[in-house]
Amino acid sequence: MKKRRWLLTAAIVLSFIWVILSVYGAFLLNQQASVFFQSIPLCLFWFLWVFFLFFSFFLFSKLWRQPFLLMIHLGVLFVFLGGIWGSPKLITLCNRLFGREVISKGLICLPLGEKHSRVYDSQGKEIGRLPFDLHLENFDVFYYDNPSLIIQDKESPDFLYMVPIQTSGPVYFDGGIELEVLRQFQHLQIIFQDGRPVPAEEEGPPGQPDPGFEIKLRPPDGKEEYHYVWQRRAVHSLPKHRFRIQYQAPQWPRQYRSQISIWQADQQPIYCTIEVNRPFFYKGYLFYQSSWGQDEKGLYSVIGVVNNSGLTAVFFGYGLLALGTAGQCWFRPLLSHILKKKERLYRN
Amino acid sequence: MLIAFIYAAMAFYGLSAASELFFRFKRRQILFVFAFSFSAAAWFLRWVQVGHIPLQTMFEIFLALGTLIGPMSFFCRKSLNMRDPLSIFADGLLGLCLLFHVRFIFSEDPRPLPPALQSWLFGPHVVVYMLAYVLLAKAAVQAAGGLSVAPLQREKQTYKLVCLAFPLLTFGLILGSVWGKIAWGDWWGWDPKELWSLACWLVYAAYFHWRALWGTRFVKINMWMVLLGFAAILCTLLWVNLSGLFTGLHNYAG
Numbered sequence: 001m002k003k004r005r006w007l008l009t010a011a012i013v014l015s016f017i018w019v020i021l022s023v024y025g026a027f028l029l030n031q032q033a034s035v036f037f038q039s040i041p042l043c044l045f046w047f048l049w050v051f052f053l054f055f056s057f058f059l060f061s062k063l064w065r066q067p068f069l070l071m072i073h074l075g076v077l078f079v080f081l082g083g084i085w086g087s088p089k090l091i092t093l094c095n096r097l098f099g100r101e102v103i104s105k106g107l108i109c110l111p112l113g114e115k116h117s118r119v120y121d122s123q124g125k126e127i128g129r130l131p132f133d134l135h136l137e138n139f140d141v142f143y144y145d146n147p148s149l150i151i152q153d154k155e156s157p158d159f160l161y162m163v164p165i166q167t168s169g170p171v172y173f174d175g176g177i178e179l180e181v182l183r184q185f186q187h188l189q190i191i192f193q194d195g196r197p198v199p200a201e202e203e204g205p206p207g208q209p210d211p212g213f214e215i216k217l218r219p220p221d222g223k224e225e226y227h228y229v230w231q232r233r234a235v236h237s238l239p240k241h242r243f244r245i246q247y248q249a250p251q252w253p254r255q256y257r258s259q260i261s262i263w264q265a266d267q268q269p270i271y272c273t274i275e276v277n278r279p280f281f282y283k284g285y286l287f288y289q290s291s292w293g294q295d296e297k298g299l300y301s302v303i304g305v306v307n308n309s310g311l312t313a314v315f316f317g318y319g320l321l322a323l324g325t326a327g328q329c330w331f332r333p334l335l336s337h338i339l340k341k342k343e344r345l346y347r348n
Numbered sequence: 349m350l351i352a353f354i355y356a357a358m359a360f361y362g363l364s365a366a367s368e369l370f371f372r373f374k375r376r377q378i379l380f381v382f383a384f385s386f387s388a389a390a391w392f393l394r395w396v397q398v399g400h401i402p403l404q405t406m407f408e409i410f411l412a413l414g415t416l417i418g419p420m421s422f423f424c425r426k427s428l429n430m431r432d433p434l435s436i437f438a439d440g441l442l443g444l445c446l447l448f449h450v451r452f453i454f455s456e457d458p459r460p461l462p463p464a465l466q467s468w469l470f471g472p473h474v475v476v477y478m479l480a481y482v483l484l485a486k487a488a489v490q491a492a493g494g495l496s497v498a499p500l501q502r503e504k505q506t507y508k509l510v511c512l513a514f515p516l517l518t519f520g521l522i523l524g525s526v527w528g529k530i531a532w533g534d535w536w537g538w539d540p541k542e543l544w545s546l547a548c549w550l551v552y553a554a555y556f557h558w559r560a561l562w563g564t565r566f567v568k569i570n571m572w573m574v575l576l577g578f579a580a581i582l583c584t585l586l587w588v589n590l591s592g593l594f595t596g597l598h599n600y601a602g
Contacts, residue, residue: 008561015554022547026540030596033538144460252460276463277531288533306533314535318522325515333511
């Protein structure tokens with residue numbers, strides 16, 4: 001009896017220590033918190049939990065009489081064991097002991113059309129290589145909103161409008177000002193003809209696109225202005241122009257999609273599509289869409305790679321925990337209530 | 349229209365609380381039915397407005413919480429026999445407070461759903477948490493009341509409410525973890541919101557162990573533990589989202 005009381009008290013104390021650690025960890029934010037919770041003293045803390053949980057099965061016969069309660073404790077134990085088994089610390093330790101090269105977690109930066117197997121940490125340091133190559137076939141970003149144009153009148157500061165880019169026809173503003181997107185270019189280059197800037201007919205060298213638009217503005221006085229707006233360049237306007245037009249990129253991303261092929265020696269490539277919330281599992285790793293970017297070479301996709309060690313134990317533990325808590329807190333009292341009711345009816 | 353519905357729901361929640369305090373209105377359930385109907389209408393209208401389940405911003409979350417107060421109050425009255433004036437007064441007041449925040453504190457501006465939230469787990473994960481929060485708020489009211497009046501009776505009601513809410517809190521944590529694996533590759537990311545949610549779960553787990561150890565021998569300590577759990581919930585829901593101190597993966601709602 002004393003031992004049981006001691007163990008229950010220990011469970012309460014350990015729970016409150018964990019609460020304090022969690023609150024402290026929340027102030028550290030993700031990266032530092034992850035390091036903190038995998039430090040040596042905290043590893044001992046997790047092992048202490050496993051030890052106590054393990055002993056509770058021997059000391060509390062009540063656990064064996066109440067299957068739902070047993071499921072809760074077994075569930076927590078499985079989550080602990082799975083978490084320890086899949087922890088980066090243990091994977092690194094096993095790598096050293098057994099001379100293997102398993103990556104626990106990292107990022108793969110894939111420029112469009114490039115193929116490699118190098119995995120980096122969040123600081124950009126190479127941490128290892130996968131036993132296969134990844135090739136980014138295609139990458140798309142989908143937005144909720146459309147790209148827009150911001151139009152300013154240099155003569156009237158109050159005239160400031162933002163309109164979505166549309167090539168279907170002119171747009172009219174207050175005061176009878178008309179705007180029309182004449183053409184969209186994959187690579188906009190300007191040449192001068194008769195002292196006037198005009199777009200070059202041939203679109204520039206392949207591989208380095210510089211998209212832009214040709215826009216016509218016509219105020220009521222009939223003085224037409226032709227503007228050239230680039231997506232990736234700062235706004236510029238000729239001094240003689242009355243208006244100033246700026247490109248506004250879409251603000252609300254809807255989805256990022258990477259089309260990947262996986263290449264392994266002497267094997268056919270495997271093609272897959274990775275999106276946010278649509279990862280791809282392959283050879284013990286999970287690949288997910290982490291982020292993306294754009295540099296002077298063009299678009300690149302950042303694919304996260306995580307080792308799935310211990311995941312089965314964790315999810316099995318979750319199943320037990322969910323079933324156990326529902327059973328212990330809902331089904332058991334409900335069943336006892338129904339039985340009591342039946343008993344009362346029987347007595348009457 | 350949405351704002352009008354919120355005002356109407358606030359009025360009915362306020363009336364139901366006042367009916368407990370100043371005048372005895374026999375059919376006060378009707379007031380809750382009206383309050384629920386108006387806040388549910390506002391929530392569905394918001395759904396049509398934004399085009400996805402409205403559980404993203406604090407405006408939407410508090411509106412949903414305000415909607416859940418009505419059915420939860422009804423459920424507790426019928427199933428747990430919680431008909432005491434404190435409980436009914438607190439339900440009305442809680443509904444009024446939540447909807448007051450919706451109308452006057454949080455921004456109404458709709459936001460498109462970011463890629464990470466486009467998952468079938470979004471709705472269930474948030475809904476189970478909100479159900480748990482409403483039940484645990486009711487448990488905290490019972491616990492606070494039990495510190496001064498009828499402690500033993502209120503402790504039992506508190507325990508029943510925590511028993512109802514704890515599996516929901518567990519499901520929320522598990523669903524979030526599974527979703528984390530799918531969206532961010534990790535079933536546990538040491539994110540501030542995750543850690544605060546775990547802290548809430550642990551306080552209630554400790555409460556169950558304490559109750560298993562001492563039963564109703566130290567009633568006040570039981571009550572204080574439930575109140576501590578609710579304080580942790582308030583931190584998780586409000587402080588983490590609104591303070592700007594805890595930047596992490598869950599920064600959608602703030």
